[in-house]
Amino acid sequence: xxxxxxxxxxxxxxxxxxxxxxxxxxxxxxxxxxxxxxxxxxxxxxxxxxxxxxxxxxxxxxxxxxxxxxxxxxxxxxxxxxxxxxxxxxxxxxxxxxxxxxxxxxxxxxxxxxxxxxxxxxxxxxxxxxxxxxxxxx
Numbered sequence: 001x002x003x004x005x006x007x008x009x010x011x012x013x014x015x016x017x018x019x020x021x022x023x024x025x026x027x028x029x030x031x032x033x034x035x036x037x038x039x040x041x042x043x044x045x046x047x048x049x050x051x052x053x054x055x056x057x058x059x060x061x062x063x064x065x066x067x068x069x070x071x072x073x074x075x076x077x078x079x080x081x082x083x084x085x086x087x088x089x090x091x092x093x094x095x096x097x098x099x100x101x102x103x104x105x106x107x108x109x110x111x112x113x114x115x116x117x118x119x120x121x122x123x124x125x126x127x128x129x130x131x132x133x134x135x136x137x138x
Contacts, residue, residue: 024089025052027119028073031087034123038132043078045131070098072106072113076131083112083129090117 028047035045050067072084084106086099095103095115107113114125126132 024087024092027087027089031074031119031122034136035126035132038136040078040130040132043076043131045074045076047074048072068098070096070100070102072099072102072115076126078129078131081112081129082106083131084114085122085126086113086115087119087122088115088117092117 032047039045048071050062050069050071051073054062072086074085074087076083076085084103086095086103088095099115103113103115112129114122116122116125120137123132123136127134127136
């Protein structure tokens, strides 16, 4: 279902304007909040914040410390498993070449990986893997 919003100053017969998809930051915060409440005790996770815009000094320092482009947003470690999740904003386009290279490498190493722009898909995958409780849904 596509959500639409009516314009305050347009006529009565309007169909409404399509709402923009949430910013990637908001989607990540929502998922992290859900994870803190529902993650199974044998799993841990972190978010890797390497994609946002930074000033040149901070970017240079992070690069010097070894931050590399293309790494997925979330990293999950559980019993005998490592899983990466790249959660995109709806309609944000294609992955970068660096993201494709990292995805291919981590999957070749036997790690799980998912890139999606659908929060329900991400939560469903985490639920199926046993990362979050079986009763969790988007």
